[in-house]
Amino acid sequence: MTAIKKIWDNVSGLWSLVVGLKITGKAFMDKQVTLHYPRETVSDSQLEGFRGPLELVGKPKVPASPKCIACMMCVSACPSGCISITKAKAPKPTEAELQAMKEAEERGEKVVKPKAPKEPTKFMYDFSLCSLCGSCVENCAVGAIRFSDNVYFASTDRNAFKMDLLYRLEVKGQRQEQAKAESAPQEPEKSTKEG
C-alpha cells in the first residue's frame, strides 16, 4: 500500500508541474496588465485620492491670490517642518504720512496705525521633507491648502522640491485666466458666471 501511495504521490507531483505550466501558459496568452507609461497613463479614477505636493487654494474671486491668512497653524501642525511662511508686514508709512500721524497725535486725535494684512508674503514648501500625512490640510482654518493632483512630479534636482507655493498659485491663476479669456468668446455667459 505504501509503495502504491508513494508512486501516486510522485505522479500527482509531476501532474502539479503540468498544472503550473498550464497556468503560466494561459497567462502568456492573456492580455497584459501593465501600461506603457509615457504613452499610456492610468485612468483618472485610479488617481482619485492620490496626494501630490501641496498647493494653495486661491480666493474664489481672485484665483491668483491665496485664501491663506498666515495663521501659521499648518506650520505648527506639520510633523516634519516642511512648511515655512513669512507673514506680511505692516506697510511702512511714508514721510508725509508719518508727519500727518504725528500731527494728528499732537492734536489728540485717534491715530489708526496701518495694520499688517493677513496674508503671507512667502509660502515655502519642501516636498522632499513632506510625508503627505495631511495634518496641515486638516488643521487649516480657512481651507487654504490642499493636495494637488500632480502625481507625475519627479526631478533629479533637490532644489526642484523646494517650492514657492505663492508663485505656483500665481502662475496657475494666470493660466486659468488665460484659458478663460480664450474660451470666453464661445461661452460668454458661463465664463462670467464662473468668474
Next chain:
Amino acid sequence: MSQIPVELVKILIALVAVAAFVGLNGLVLVYLERKVAGHIQRRPGPFEVGPHGLLQPLADAVKLIGKQLFTPKNADGFLFWLAPILSFMPVLLLFLPLPFGPKLTGMNLNLGLLLILAFSGLNVLATCLAGWGSNNKYGILGAARAVSQSVAYEIPLLLSVLAIAFQTGSLNLSEVVAGQGSWPWQWNFMVQPLAFIIFFVSALGETNRAPFDLAEAESELTAGFHTEYSGMGFGMFFLAEYANMIVVCSVAVALFLGGWNGPFFDGAWWFLAKVYVLLLVMIWLRWTFPRVRFDQLLNLNWKWLMPLALLNLLITAFVTKLS
C-alpha cells in the same frame, strides 16, 4: 610547396559560421527569453529600444562591452580571466558535428556524439575555475555546486544517448537523423520516450537552467560562480549558457525529434524550428517553477534518472539484440 589541407579550410569556415550563428542566436534568445518572461508575467517585456524592443539585446551587448573589466583584490588573475574564455571557446567546437541539414554539417564525424559529450565537459572546468579564481565565498559555493551537479547529470545524459546509439548502431549524428522518417511517428522519441524525457531533464541540469540553476541561484548565492565578473567576462558566461542550451536542444532534436526531417519539406528550417520549440519549453519551465534544493537535485539524479536510464538502456539492448 605544401598545400593547405581542404579539411582545415572547411573547419575554419565552419568555425567562423558557427561563431556568427552563436552570436546571432544569443541575441535572439536573450530577446526571446525576456519577451516570453514578460508575457508570462503579463507585462510587455523589453519595449523601448527599437520596434517592440527588438534592439534591446544589442544595446545590452554594447553596454556589456563598454563596461570595465574588473579583477577583484586577491583574485587569481590568470585563472579568473581564463574561465570565461574557457567556457565560451569549446562551445564553438560543439557546433561542428551538429547536422543542421542533409548537407549542412560543419564536420561529418563518425564519433560526433562523443565529441559533443566530451567537450561539453569542459564547461564544468570553466565554472570551477571562475568560482575558485575570483576569491569569493559565494563563487566557491557556486562552483562546488556546479561541479557536483554537472558530474552527476552527465551520467543519465550519456546513458539516454547510449540507448539511441544502441538502437541505431551509430554515433554519427547525421546517420542517426537520416535513419528517422519525415513524420513525427517515425521519430526516435516514439520508440524511446523515456530516454527523451531523461535526456531533456538531464540537459536542464547540465546547462544549469532553472529549476536546476543552483550554481548561480541568485537568492542564495547572489550570482554564484560569476558573482565577481563584470562586463564581457559575465557576457561570455552568459553567451556560453545560451550556446549550451542550443547545443543540447540540437542534440535532442537530432537524436529524438528527427533532425532536419519533417513533414512535406525536409531541411534546416525544420531543424531550427524544432530547436526553438525545445528552447521555448526550457524558457517556459524557468519562468514557472521554483528552484529545487541541492540535495533534492542530486537525489533526483541518483535515485530516479540514473536507475531509469539504466533500465531503459538494458531494455533497449535486449530488444535490439532480439530483433
Next chain:
Amino acid sequence: MNAFPEGDFYTHHFEKGARENTMILNMGPQHPSTHGVLRVILELDGEYIVRAEPVLGYLHRMHEKMAEVKSWVQFMPNMGRVDYLHPLAWNHAWVGAVEKLAEIEVPERAEYIRVITSELNRISSHLLWWGAYLLDLGAFTPIMYAFDDRERILDLMQKPTGSRLTYSSFRIGGVMNDLDDGFLKDCAELVPYLRSRLPMYKDLVTENVILRKRIEDVGHMDKDMCMRYGATGPLIRGAGVKHDTRIIEPYSVYDKFDWEVPVYKEADAMARYMVRMDEIEQSLRIVEQAVAMIPDGDFMIKKRPKPAWKAPAGEAYFASESARGKVGIHIVSDGSKTPYRVKLRAPGFSNLNVFAECSKGTMLADAVAILGSLDMVIPEIDR
C-alpha cells in the same frame, strides 16, 4: 580563502568560535534574500549551517526617540513608516493606545472603517510576502501575479487613505476620511475577485511539488521555541497555538464578525505559508461582512485633537495584530504635549531571533527558505 583581515566587531566576535574546516559567510546587509538590510553571519560546513547570527541595526531610525519630541498627533505619520507593508496595524496600535490613555470613545463607523482598511492592508501585505517568498525560492512569476492583485487593493485603498504604501490615515478619535458609497461598492466587488484568484495561487504554487519539497519539514519551530522567543503571528499559529491578538485581546469591532483563526500543527515553513494563505481568505471574509454591516454615523469624534493637544498623565498599552504578529505600543505620558516615553514592540524582532536557533544544521538554501517564511520587514525590526 583565509579569514579576512578586515571585518568588523561582529565578524571578529563570530570568528572566535570558528572551528576547523568551516567557512564564515557574511550574508547581507546587501543580499537578494535578506529583504533589505538584514545581515546574517553564517558558519558553513560545506553547504550546512553550523551557526547563524542575525545582525540588526542597519535601518535604525529612532522612532521611539522621535516620539518624545513630537506631539501626540504629529507622531502619527511615523506609524505609517515603521512597518511599510502593514502600517495600518501600527496606526491602530498607536491611536488605540492614545485613546485608551485619554479615554476617548471612538464612533462605531470609524472602528468599522479601521477594520476594513486594516484587513485590506493585511491582504496586500500577505500578497507581497507571497510573491517575495517565491522569489526567494527561485520562482520569478508569482510575484508579478501577486502585484497585479495587490495593485487593485492599493487602487482602492488610496481613496480613503490618500496613499498607496505608507498609510497613516487613522486619527486619534477616528479616521481621516469617511468611506463613500463608491468605495463600499468597489470593495464589495473586489472581494469576490480576489477570492477567485486564490485557486490559481493554489494550483500554481501551493500544490507545486517542487515548492512542497522545498518548504515542508524545513525550519521546525515548535510551540516551545516560539514562546521562548516571544514569536507571534503566523509563526506561533503555524506551531499549533491559536494565538491572535484580535481574539486573545479583542479590540475594535473584530468580535462582531464571523471568522476563524487559521492554525496549523506542523510548525514548519509550509505551515506558516498555509497560515498566511488562509489568513487572506479570512481577511476577505471580515472585509465582506464589515462592508455589509457598516453603520451610519460620524467617522471622527466631535472635538478632534489639535496638534498641541495634551494627553492626560498616565500609562497605556495597546496591542494589535499585524500581518507579522503582535504589535504592542506602550506609552507613558507626563501630561505634556509630547509623550514621555514610547515603547514599540515589533513582532518581526522576536520572530527573527528564532532564526539563529532554527537554522542550525540546515542547508544554505533552507536558511533562505526559513528567513523568507518569517516574513521580515527590516525597518520594523530595527524601528
